[in-house]
Amino acid sequence: MTAIERSRTVAxxxxxxxxxxxxxxxxxxGHPVLIxxxxxxxxxxxxxxxxxxxxxxxxxxxxxRAEADDAVGRIAAAGAPAELADAALVIxxxxxxxxxxxxxxxxxxxxxxxxxxxxxxxxxxxxTELAAGLAHPGRFLGLxxxxxxxxxxxxxxxxxxxxxxxxxxxxxATVLGWGKSPVRCADTPGFIVNRIARPFYAEAFAVYExxxxxxxxxxxxxxxxxxxxxGPFELTDLIGQDVNEAVTRSVWESFFRSPKFTPSLAxxxxxxxxxxGRKSGRxxxxxxxxxxxxxxxxxxxxxxxxxxTVVGDLGPAAALAELMEEAGIAVTAxxxxxxxxxxxxxxxxxxxxxxxxxxxxxxxxFDLALDYREAGRIAxxxxxxxxxxxxxxxxxxxxxxxxxxxxxxxxxxxxxxxxVAMLIDLTADAVARGAASAEDVDTAMRLGVNYPLGPTEWxxxxxxxxxxxxLHHLDERCPGGRYAPSLALFKLGYAGDDTAEGxxxxxxxxxxxxxxxxxxxxxxxxxxxx
Numbered sequence: 001m002t003a004i005e006r007s008r009t010v011a012x013x014x015x016x017x018x019x020x021x022x023x024x025x026x027x028x029x030g031h032p033v034l035i036x037x038x039x040x041x042x043x044x045x046x047x048x049x050x051x052x053x054x055x056x057x058x059x060x061x062x063x064x065r066a067e068a069d070d071a072v073g074r075i076a077a078a079g080a081p082a083e084l085a086d087a088a089l090v091i092x093x094x095x096x097x098x099x100x101x102x103x104x105x106x107x108x109x110x111x112x113x114x115x116x117x118x119x120x121x122x123x124x125x126x127x128t129e130l131a132a133g134l135a136h137p138g139r140f141l142g143l144x145x146x147x148x149x150x151x152x153x154x155x156x157x158x159x160x161x162x163x164x165x166x167x168x169x170x171x172x173a174t175v176l177g178w179g180k181s182p183v184r185c186a187d188t189p190g191f192i193v194n195r196i197a198r199p200f201y202a203e204a205f206a207v208y209e210x211x212x213x214x215x216x217x218x219x220x221x222x223x224x225x226x227x228x229x230x231g232p233f234e235l236t237d238l239i240g241q242d243v244n245e246a247v248t249r250s251v252w253e254s255f256f257r258s259p260k261f262t263p264s265l266a267x268x269x270x271x272x273x274x275x276x277g278r279k280s281g282r283x284x285x286x287x288x289x290x291x292x293x294x295x296x297x298x299x300x301x302x303x304x305x306x307x308x309t310v311v312g313d314l315g316p317a318a319a320l321a322e323l324m325e326e327a328g329i330a331v332t333a334x335x336x337x338x339x340x341x342x343x344x345x346x347x348x349x350x351x352x353x354x355x356x357x358x359x360x361x362x363x364x365x366f367d368l369a370l371d372y373r374e375a376g377r378i379a380x381x382x383x384x385x386x387x388x389x390x391x392x393x394x395x396x397x398x399x400x401x402x403x404x405x406x407x408x409x410x411x412x413x414x415x416x417x418x419x420v421a422m423l424i425d426l427t428a429d430a431v432a433r434g435a436a437s438a439e440d441v442d443t444a445m446r447l448g449v450n451y452p453l454g455p456t457e458w459x460x461x462x463x464x465x466x467x468x469x470x471l472h473h474l475d476e477r478c479p480g481g482r483y484a485p486s487l488a489l490f491k492l493g494y495a496g497d498d499t500a501e502g503x504x505x506x507x508x509x510x511x512x513x514x515x516x517x518x519x520x521x522x523x524x525x526x527x528x529x530x
Contacts, residue, residue: 003173004088004117006030011084013104014093015039015046018121021149022091024050027075028063028150029178034087036078043077050075053150081111088113089174091143093121101130109134117167119143123194124250127160127187138164141171144191146448153181154447160187181447183440189254192436193448194247196455198261199422201244204232204415205264212381212411213297215284220296221406224377226416227370227452233284237277241270241284259481260426296377297406302392304400305344306330312338316462317351319372320401327400341397347390349397352417354473354483357383357410364394365410368417368462370452377404379415412477413470420458421467421474425489427455432488459492468493 010026012019015037027033037043051072057063078084090108094100105118118140120130131137142158155175159168175182185192204218219231236244245267252261270283277283285293307330310321325331341349347362357363364386367379378398382391395405431438442454459467468490474483
């Protein structure tokens with residue numbers, strides 16, 4: 001891969017915040033830069049703004065005087081498209097309107113040299129459709145920067161249906177040379193980040209709509225147990241409810257209204273009521289000088305059990321055995337059966353698996369955590385038949401481990417577990433369909449939206465069949481297709497299984513597994529599973 005030479009001009013069309021940010025990145029990488037806008041004074045103002053930011057970098061000690069003087073001399077405004085003729089790369093950052101962008105690129109194609117790359121910074125439109133009217137669509141691609149472009153490292157390099165692989169390679173090498181972290185993806189709705197991130201919002205909204213927990217509690221659980229930097233309710237208030245819902249609706253429509261991406265009715269009502277988040281003074285939460293932020297539900301103190309029995313392999317929650325011993329709780333391990341933690345009062349503590357407590361006699365579910373040792377909060381759920389003493393023992397156990405406890409409604413999959421399982425499933429499906437590599441998806445989700453782990457990294461941590469099994473159970477309880485595991489996830493879950501031979505014997509193996517699962521369910525809850 002050969003990057004565009006630093007002596008060649010990079011042009012940015014669009015003088016808004018994103019255009020200015022992209023121009024600054026290219027400028028500080030060493031290129032001559034031109035900014036063009038249909039509003040000539042706006043282009044001149046954008047050049048001045050970029051120069052001012054360069055000066056501020058000098059003041060902060062992040063750039064030396066000589067470099068700054070060189071940079072400010074290499075940026076200028078272009079009054080007409082014809083002035084971009086010498087550019088080696090033109091990046092468009094204008095309004096998200098297909099017709100406007102297509103007219104622009106048809107004009108640019110008649111101006112620039114044959115070797116000039118044409119790129120769109122669109123976050124939601126089809127790169128393939130934007131290139132449809134071009135005489136040479138092979139040099140056209142997407143370069144989706146994230147805002148603010150000078151600070152965020154991720155760039156999605158999007159190949160349309162007609163994009164020449166050499167053009168994508170050259171663009172990738174160029175932004176890599178600019179100090180960015182590019183990822184490759186095909187022209188699919190939402191590209192990587194806006195496609196894979198949908199469950200982070202959707203599952204939180206679903207738990208809220210199912211009356212499982214309030215927004216403050218769901219956010220706290222995803223932050224303090226799941227390890228996410230922000231919860232989905234506070235994050236969509238920051239983004240803007242109208243903006244976030246528009247992205248969700250766009251992805252949903254583009255995937256022909258797939259139930260995997262169904263928008264939230266609760267969020268729709270927020271948008272309709274004008275409660276758009278911080279910018280309007282109220283969204284999921286109130287804002288303003290005298291606004292009071294709701295607190296998450298936190299259970300009161302309970303007595304921890306003196307002893308427990310760990311039955312079977314707790315899988316992603318295996319660290320709990322050591323933590324309980326460190327807290328002075330006597331732990332007896334039984335290698336077969338389960339998996340669950342047997343409490344002294346005969347109740348059972350079970351990791352979220354897509355089922356509900358009401359199906360069993362005396363079961364409390366606990367949610368998935370990124371790291372049970374570091375987690376500051378754990379969510380528990382109990383059904384109508386769960387005894388108060390069992391719930392109290394479960395609360396006391398996690399409090400003894402130094403965790404705050406949030407008791408939520410009896411929703412299958414709870415909060416973190418169903419969110420992570422859906423992220424894993426969407427990633428498996430996207431990778432199998434050639435949208436992007438697993439490595440690039442992980443990079444995009446960590447750098448683009450600050451996830452603590454990429455979905456494939458999560459998958460490796462929780463175990464290869466954990467997400468499939470949880471979603472299979474969720475799909476049984478919430479039919480309609482939203483939670484139906486993808487074929488790709490099924491293959492990941494059972495690929496390499498010692499019993500899998502790739503023929504009809506697999507069916508017998510799966511039937512045996514289902515029989516064993518039913519047996520375990522009967523054992524869980526003293527044979528009274530319903």
